[in-house]
Amino acid sequence: MKKFGLLTATTAICAAGAVSAADLEVTHWWTSGGEAAAVSEFAKAFNEQTDHNWVDGAIAGSGGTARPIIISRILGGDPMHATQLNHGRQAEELVEAGLMLDLTDIAEAEGWADVVNPVRLLDACTLDGRVYCVPVNIHSPQWLWLSHDAFEKAGLDVPSDWFEFVDAAPALKDAGVVPLAMGQQSWQTNLAFGAIMVAVGGTELYVDVLTNKNADAAASDEMTKVFEAFAAARLLSEGSNVQDWNQATNLVITGKAGGQIHGDWAQGEFQVANQVAGEDYTCLPGLGVNEIIATGGDAFYFPKTDDPEITAAQKELASLMISKEVQVAFNLKKGSLPIRGDVDLSAANDCMKKGLAILAAGNVLPDGVNAFSADTDGQINDLMVEFWNDTSISVEDAQARYVGIIASAD
Amino acid sequence: MSSTDAGQLDTAMKRPPRLLKNLAAKFAAVPMVLIALVIFVGCTIWTIYHSFTRSRLLPAPEKWVGLENYERLWSESRWLISIENLAIYGFFSLILSLSIGFILAALLDRKIRFENTIRTIILYPFALSFVVTGLAWQWILNPQLGLQNVVRNWGWETFTFDPLNNAEIVIYGILIAGIWQGSGFVMVLLLAGMRGIDEDIWKASRVEGIPAWKTYIFIVMPMMRPVFVTAIVIIASGIIKVYDLVVAQTSGGPGIASEVPAKYVIEKMFFSQNLGLGFAASTMMLLSVLIVLIPWAYLEFGGKKNG
Known part of the structure; x- marks a missing residue:
């Protein structure tokens, strides 16, 4: 129905035939149920509030698949007009090569620096004092999602933190429930590692390793504890043979798995499945141990074109994405937190409110994606997914390899 | 003259x-x-x-780093596992698809009824892309949907066949799919070669009282040398570039147990944004092809000139 509405809106605008109307092709990898609903809010706002048209270029298969396609299109001289990327260093070289549109003029005119909270998000978009992207949401990966159904089956109370969850795992297994759902893609294992690192190792260790790239910290005893906890966690996921994260989330929604360590974008899936936070599922930021979240997220970049009309439309889209109403509509559907602190989110559910409270208290971490180059990130992904799936790799070996990666990280 | x-x-x-x-x-x-x-x-x-430069997202010819990329490549367990997998897959895939293809061709060559129909059926898998093949075999080998479940429903409750989720044997799960897809094509190639053998040779061997299997192995096979060379080249190039089958069937998992070199190259170049390392890996792949190809080409073409 929504799609149909969108279509009619688009046709109506086409029929009106506004003189300066431009078609903007926008690529993104938001294809799961909750994500698609969220991105259509952008499209709707763009089609209704401006003379231009949103041409949707969704790429299935999550960031790992979509990012190379997006980047090779930009490099290959066939750029889209706007594209989602995670802010941080993924687009660094593209910006340095002068392939991205400079948004500094509208950023200054609209005072982005004053409204974006935390301001680090805008810093991630900034290179040499110029702004090249629009942050649209805040995502934090350090969440534990728990299925009430599964714990009921096992006759247990829903745990309130990670350690209780680990204690409850044998009972879950006996009840025929997979304790921990985990998708097979490597970034998901790395994400879980980061979450356990914050919970078990603490904030200081996390910042020291990820931001300062301190190899000594990565070799410390605290880090060994993190690896031990991670090694214990890998035994809990036996039998969850799924690939994509939303399939893993679906195991939790249907009560086939007890829990999943995943980012807050999982919430969109619970919402689409009509689950109520606190009644059907529980979310624990920082795995319930260390209530602190990283502020990664998504941003939109606008590849440069020669066409002034397109450039004008790109800037209109940029300012629309950061505007109050669109931020609220988008983030409610997406399950993510808005990037500005001055919007009204009374309609948010329990989980989002938890996130907002943490954000308001300023308990934020740097995000791995922001800190490491894609290369280092890929190396850590490889190590984590290998360690997770091959129980013959010892904690010492894995940690030694991790230290090696951190020592040469850039 | x-x-x-x-x-x-x-x-x-x-x-x-x-x-x-x-x-x-x-x-x-x-x-x-x-x-x-x-x-x-x-x-x-x-x-x-x-491959000797620190090229990341973009090629950077000025950032010369010597052998750094190669050192890192050979210290990465993912690359070593990829090489090992390619060796296992290559060895078995070459031997099995040739022998299965030859046996099937020899059976069809015995002038059986419905030869056309059977040949078409056996060749059919080749008409499918690797992606479709991989997906189909992912389902067949899935313990909840496929083979294991079927056998268990027949009454053999403890039957376990779950190669794709077992890191030790996952590459053999991929091998099964590869052979299923490729051996029909080898069969057709070899069958065409067999049809090219003069009928008189068969008559002569019958007069001499040589059994059919001996005729195939000692007379027909050596005469089919050019066809075998063609078949081997086609199979070998398929082995080196195996990528889509793995992506569709396991995407390298569980963990990194079924990674292959071609996948490593693609992912380092585009996912990890490290062109230099990807180029180093692809250079190693080229080198391994050349190591096999040069002695063979020397024997095949160099020998003739002298003889």
Whole structure:
């Protein structure tokens, strides 16, 4: 129905035939149920509030698949007009090569620096004092999602933190429930590692390793504890043979798995499945141990074109994405937190409110994606997914390899 | 005989410079030569050069780092596992698809009924892409949906066959799919070769009282040498570039147990944004092909000139 509405809106605008109307092709990898609903809010706002048209270029298969396609299109001289990327260093070289549109003029005119909270998000978009992207949401990966159904089956109370969850795992297994759902893609294992690192190792260790790239910290005893906890966690996921994260989330929604360590974008899936936070599922930021979240997220970049009309439309889209109403509509559907602190989110559910409270208290971490180059990130992904799936790799070996990666990280 | 003599006489009389002989043909070959030089040789050299640089998202010819990428490559367990997997997959896939293809071809060659139908059925898997093959076998080997479940429903409750989720044997799960897809094509190639064998040879071997299987192995097989070479080249190139099958069936998992070199190259180049490392890996792949190819080409073509 929504799609149909969108279509009619688009046709109506086409029929009106506004003189300066431009078609903007926008690529993104938001294809799961909750994500698609969220991105259509952008499209709707763009089609209704401006003379231009949103041409949707969704790429299935999550960031790992979509990012190379997006980047090779930009490099290959066939750029889209706007594209989602995670802010941080993924687009660094593209910006340095002068392939991205400079948004500094509208950023200054609209005072982005004053409204974006935390301001680090805008810093991630900034290179040499110029702004090249629009942050649209805040995502934090350090969440534990728990299925009430599964714990009921096992006759247990829903745990309130990670350690209780680990204690409850044998009972879950006996009840025929997979304790921990985990998708097979490597970034998901790395994400879980980061979450356990914050919970078990603490904030200081996390910042020291990820931001300062301190190899000594990565070799410390605290880090060994993190690896031990991670090694214990890998035994809990036996039998969850799924690939994509939303399939893993679906195991939790249907009560086939007890829990999943995943980012807050999982919430969109619970919402689409009509689950109520606190009644059907529980979310624990920082795995319930260390209530602190990283502020990664998504941003939109606008590849440069020669066409002034397109450039004008790109800037209109940029300012629309950061505007109050669109931020609220988008983030409610997406399950993510808005990037500005001055919007009204009374309609948010329990989980989002938890996130907002943490954000308001300023308990934020740097995000791995922001800190490491894609290369280092890929190396850590490889190590984590290998360690997770091959129980013959010892904690010492894995940690030694991790230290090696951190020592040469850039 | 006489035409050759006349030709020699002709050249001896006029002696045009060698370069200008067949000028039109040489002119026509220029685009092909250029393409071969620029695209194949040129791009290969470009790739090899950049494998010695710290190229990340974009090629950076000025950031020379020597052998750094190669050192990292050979210290990464993912690359080593990829190489090991390729060796296992390559060895078994070559032997099995050739022998299965040959046996099937020999059986069909016995002038059986419905040969056309059977041949089409066996060739059918080849018409499917690797992605479809991989997906189909992912389902067949899935313990909840596929083979294991079927056998268990027949009453053998403890039957376990779950290669795709077992890191030790996952590459064999991929091998099954690869052979299922490829051996039909080998069969058709070899069958065509067998049909080219003179009927008189069969008559002679029958007169001598040689059993059919001996005739196949000791007489027909050696006579089919060119067909075997073609089949081996086709199978071998398929082995080196195996990528889509793995992506569709396991995407390298569980963990990194079923990674292959081609997948490593693609992912380092585009996912990890490290062109230099990806180029180093692809150079190693080229090198391994050359190590096999050069001695073979030397024996095959160099030998003839001398003999």
